[in-house]
Amino acid sequence: MENILEIKNLSKKYKEFELKNVNFSLPKGTIMGFVGENGAGKTTTIKAILNLINRDSGEIKIFGSKLEDNEKEIKENIGILLDDSFLSEYLTTIDLHKIMKNIYKNWDEKLYFKYLDDFKLPKNKIVKDFSNGMRMKVRIAIALSHHPKLLILDEPTSGLDPVARNEILDIFQDFIQDEENGILVSSHITSDLERVADFITFINEGEIVFSKTKDEILDNFGIAKCTEEEFKKIDKNDFVKFRKAKYEYDVLIENKTEFKKKYDVQVIDRANIDDIIYIYIKGEK
Amino acid sequence: MKGLILKDLLQLKTYKKTVIIFVLLALFLVFCENSQNPPIFITVLLTFWFGMFGIIPFSYDEQANAERYIQSLPVTKKEIVLARYIHVFGIIIVGALAGTILSIVSCFATTKEFLDIREVLIIFSTSLFGVSFLEAIEVPCFYKFGMEKGRLTFIILILMAVFGVVTAATAIESLNITYEQIEGMMLKLVNILPIILMLLTFVVSWISYKISCRVYSKKEV
Structure with missing residues (x-):
């Protein structure tokens, strides 16, 4: 193009x-x-x-x-x-x-x-x-x-x-x-x-x-909702940033499919643009 | 560029009534004056007032934060500055012409005599030069510092100019040149004074335009 x-x-x-x-x-x-x-x-x-x-x-x-x-x-x-x-x-x-x-x-x-x-x-x-x-x-x-x-x-x-x-x-x-x-x-x-x-x-x-592309972002990015134990098992290179919420960790990931294959995390939400910006700016690595 | 000149003129639309009131006020003052004196000041007054109206678009642009938008349009920085100069100095010329016409008319109305053409030309060119000189200093100050700081810089520059004139006058006095001699010199120049002043107006405005272009070309918005 x-x-x-x-x-x-x-x-x-x-x-x-x-x-x-x-x-x-x-x-x-x-x-x-x-x-x-x-x-x-x-x-x-x-x-x-x-x-x-x-x-x-x-x-x-x-x-x-x-x-x-x-x-x-x-x-x-x-x-x-x-x-x-x-x-x-x-x-x-x-x-x-x-x-x-x-x-x-x-x-x-x-x-x-x-x-x-x-x-x-x-x-x-x-x-x-x-x-x-x-x-x-x-x-x-x-x-x-x-x-x-x-x-x-x-x-x-x-x-x-x-x-x-x-x-x-x-x-x-x-x-x-x-x-x-x-x-x-x-x-x-x-x-x-x-x-x-x-x-x-x-x-x-x-x-x-x-x-x-927007589709690439919305299809691939996700927010894994992890417990502390689950979070500790995640390799730093496999997520973008994380935010520690009251009872869980919100982990921003760039490739939901690959992440699911590698880790046993029950909830992976769809990340919209606001979520990505928020966790990227306010989150830690 | 035509669009930018039009923008400045259209912004002045809101001042339509004020301009009419000012012209009527000037006429009122003329008729209140001693009818034996030629109404010189109406030309000076109107040129000065119109000169002040001419710089109003600077305020409007600053208020609307318009610089960034204007520079995004298909116009060069030089055209932006030139359009403003055509507007500012065009308005001064209109003011000087309006003042001159009104002074001729009011003189005829009060004394039934026409003003001497040489006198008319001298009043016209002096008013034009005086106000143009002030604006030629003021406009680059606005481009450099914005309206508020620009006005302050302008006042400082004018005070410096007044100081310069006073110093020059003192120096002339110390040379034992009498005012009669100066008047004599001026009388000799009376036929070419309007031409000299109009040429000076052009030169001063051109220098001012060049300075503004230089300032504006470096300005980031």
Whole structure:
């Protein structure tokens, strides 16, 4: 599969934080969920992808080209939604249309107004008077209305009610149907990612922990519920991390089938993305 | 880039009523003034007010934390800075023109005489240069330090400039040059002063733009 986004050995050092050798790629026609706790390096990675920060080393290719070689052209084909950054809220949706029409060559007026109608967004009210969910919908409409090939979304469903979230997730799934587009979506709402993502990339303390297909993760990862005796018998190399609960040990394992063959543990639960992140960050080895 | 200029202008829409009130206030002040004096200050006042309106988008962008989003759009950093300069200095020119037109009209309304064209040009170019000079210092400060610290830096720079002018005036006095001599020199320059001031406005704005581009190119958002 051809990649729409490739990140190789990306590093960036700040005083108190470091992005270490980040590697992952997003194939065409797929959605990648980018997860990790706050301050793990998701936003810094997104900033580096968009060339908003000067990286110390590494290479980023979008649509097969280095961003710095053809930044303007490449950005024409990227739809952006940033969690904490947008234009002034004293603008109306009509104002935003006038602005974007003069920024994106491929701005599709009809599509934008269709999204406004679908999302039931008023046209002559300033965005400041909108609810949080409506504001997010405006950003989504803008991110999609110039026919981008790549969507980079930072927390796109935060502040949305379940109905709106599903509506947006359906739009994202439609977006990748032609097998030419791709979406990198950073989100804390992992249930959304479990619904739509094809890949999950987990970052922790500036390092990529894994970048795998969602099915690989959900099928193979598990949480073995062990007694102290059972836990003591487990080889350290056979689990990722563990958490000591009140009466048992929650052991995060990467391959349920292999683990079952090797150890006689009665309960092995399915691990969802939240469980994996939680035990990985809070657990011990 | 056109989209960014439009963004700055559309953000000022909320100030529509304030601008009208300011213009009416300026007119009111003109008619309260002694009608024998040409209403010079209306040009200075409106240029200054419009100059202040021109920098409002900095506040809006800072409030919305818009820098990151703007830099993610298909525009270069140079275009972002240029768009802001076109907006800021464009608004100053509009203010100076509006002030000049109003001063001509109000002068005619009160004295039934037109202002001397040389006088009009000098008032226009002086107001334009004065406000542009201030903004040319202020805008790079905003890019470097943000609105709050930028304003403080701007005030310090202006105080330093005032100190410089006072020192220069003292130096001139010590050279035994009288104000009559200075006035004489100015009268000789009266025909070319507007051109010199407009050229200076352009040069100062261009230098300021170049400094801002340099500052902004290194800025990480």
